[in-house]
Amino acid sequence: MIQKQSQRRGSFPQRAAITAAAWGIGLMAGAGVLAQTPQAYQVEQGEIRAALADAGDPVRGRAVVLSRESGNCFLCHAFPDADGAPPGNLGPEMSGVGARMNAGQLRLRVVDSARVNAQSIMPAYYRIEGLNRVAAAYRGKPLLSAQQVEDVVAYLAQLK
């Protein structure tokens, strides 16, 4: 009994240290993303054809799409594999989007939705100028990193 109590006492600071380390890593990763110089891109015929970063990873892309901290896409769109996230209905359903649009079109849509539809309510996730719908702290900084854009494009492209 005495031993059990001392073990229990011992476990709390240990867990606190692990949590603190996890936070530290998260903050460092966040700072790294924001410190990156945004990648220039070219829009041709409704597409951004050149990738902004390394080949995207659909698994990471799905996490961005369903994340409340980064993509938040599920607020407006329904995704076929959303794992219980309530389906948004302000924008079109995302099942089949990879068959409807090619990677260049998906990339432009995510980077700067207003280039596709000037009245779009969808946020520009990688445009860096002319942002007026974002909080002051984020002005001048893209909502997603170049790699996150590629990850999201890779995820959307396989929704066929």
Ligand code: HEC
């Ligand atoms: C505030 C709501 C909102 C959010 C958040 C949002 N979208 Fe959209 N999205 C829309 C609307 C509305 C449209 C329909 C076209 C338009 O009005 O611009 C659209 C269109 C699209 C299209 C084109 C679909 C088609 O069939 O033409 C894609 C792809 C897309 N969104 C992906 C995303 C992704 C990926 C995210 C997150 C990174 C996201 N959207 C976040 C509202 C949103």
